[in-house]
Amino acid sequence: MNNFESVKGKVAIVTGASRGIGEAIAKCYAVNGMKVVCAARSQEAGEAVVKEIREKGGDAIFVPTDCSSKEQIKKLVETAVAHYGKLDGVVSNAGIGKGGTPIHEYEENEYEEIFDLNSKGVFAGMKYGAEAILKSKSKGGFLINVASIAGLLPQRGQALYTATKFGVVGMTRAAALDYAEHDITVNAICPGYTQTSMFDGIPEQAMQFFLKDCPAGRLGKPEECADLALFLASDMARYITGAAIPVDGAVSAGHMNVISWKHPEILQ
Numbered sequence: 001m002n003n004f005e006s007v008k009g010k011v012a013i014v015t016g017a018s019r020g021i022g023e024a025i026a027k028c029y030a031v032n033g034m035k036v037v038c039a040a041r042s043q044e045a046g047e048a049v050v051k052e053i054r055e056k057g058g059d060a061i062f063v064p065t066d067c068s069s070k071e072q073i074k075k076l077v078e079t080a081v082a083h084y085g086k087l088d089g090v091v092s093n094a095g096i097g098k099g100g101t102p103i104h105e106y107e108e109n110e111y112e113e114i115f116d117l118n119s120k121g122v123f124a125g126m127k128y129g130a131e132a133i134l135k136s137k138s139k140g141g142f143l144i145n146v147a148s149i150a151g152l153l154p155q156r157g158q159a160l161y162t163a164t165k166f167g168v169v170g171m172t173r174a175a176a177l178d179y180a181e182h183d184i185t186v187n188a189i190c191p192g193y194t195q196t197s198m199f200d201g202i203p204e205q206a207m208q209f210f211l212k213d214c215p216a217g218r219l220g221k222p223e224e225c226a227d228l229a230l231f232l233a234s235d236m237a238r239y240i241t242g243a244a245i246p247v248d249g250a251v252s253a254g255h256m257n258v259i260s261w262k263h264p265e266i267l268q
């Protein structure tokens with residue numbers, strides 16, 4: 001099947017769906033006929049996303065959830081199954097960035113803060129999600145974790161964030177082995193510099209750095225991650241599992257170097 005018909009009617013949880021990449025994934029899923037359970041902490045922002053989805057004819061509910069609490073993730077999964085009768089997929093997207101400082105300047109409590117959401121929250125999404133997907137006897141189940149290029153290539157000043165994202169990539173690949181024979185795919189999306197609130201208010205100098213560091217010369221759009229999330233949820237991607245896929249304009253592909261074109265006139 002080479003279209004997205006296969007996702008129609010699938011039930012998916014998307015965490016951190018109130019803005020940014022999670023919002024883009026939730027909307028993309030809904031517009032393609034999936035039933036979406038949007039989770040985030042902010043009732044107002046989460047309900048606003050669901051309202052927009054419904055106004056366009058989509059099917060979604062909002063479940064207020066602090067994704068750093070495994071009890072709340074468990075309840076989120078139970079609510080999704082109680083409402084829609086089954087679960088096909090979980091996109092564990094909620095995450096925070098910390099740092100921009102050398103490791104000795106981190107506050108001690110930042111360790112718990114970032115690991116509770118970026119690592120423990122993702123573990124809980126996979127644990128309770130996989131259980132519910134298996135019980136649902138889903139045809140085409142999937143777990144998608146939104147990691148980062150920091151899960152592929154350590155980032156300066158981001159020791160804890162890097163540690164959580166490497167962990168997410170590791171959990172993803174290990175869980176892919178757990179569920180491959182049960183037809184649940186498990187993959188990670190690794191965004192590069194993506195235009196979301198994570199970039200709100202950053203100094204111009206830092207923005208120039210990010211643009212220069214990206215071979216594509218621009219920030220990514222949240223919708224570009226959503227397109228990959230849709231593909232991974234579809235039956236076109238049933239043999240793709242255990243992958244950590246960058247969506248990053250080649251940031252993680254390697255080091256830039258100096259080159260000269262023999263025939264630059266080809267661009268004219």
Ligand SMILES: NC(=O)c1ccc[n+]([C@@H]2O[C@H](COP(=O)([O-])OP(=O)(O)OC[C@H]3O[C@@H](n4cnc5c(N)ncnc54)[C@H](O)[C@@H]3O)[C@@H](O)[C@H]2O)c1
Nearest residue numbers: 016018019020021066067093094095148191193194196197
């Ligand atoms: N934007 C980027 O450049 C970038 C790059 C690499 C990876 N990522 C990853 O993408 C994911 C989404 O980030 P984003 O850029 O859309 O950020 P964002 O800050 O715009 O969105 C984060 C979402 O997570 C939610 N969230 C935060 N803490 C939460 C909690 N405790 N419980 C429930 N929800 C919570 C927020 O409400 C929001 O909906 C994160 O895992 C992030 O690490 C982003």
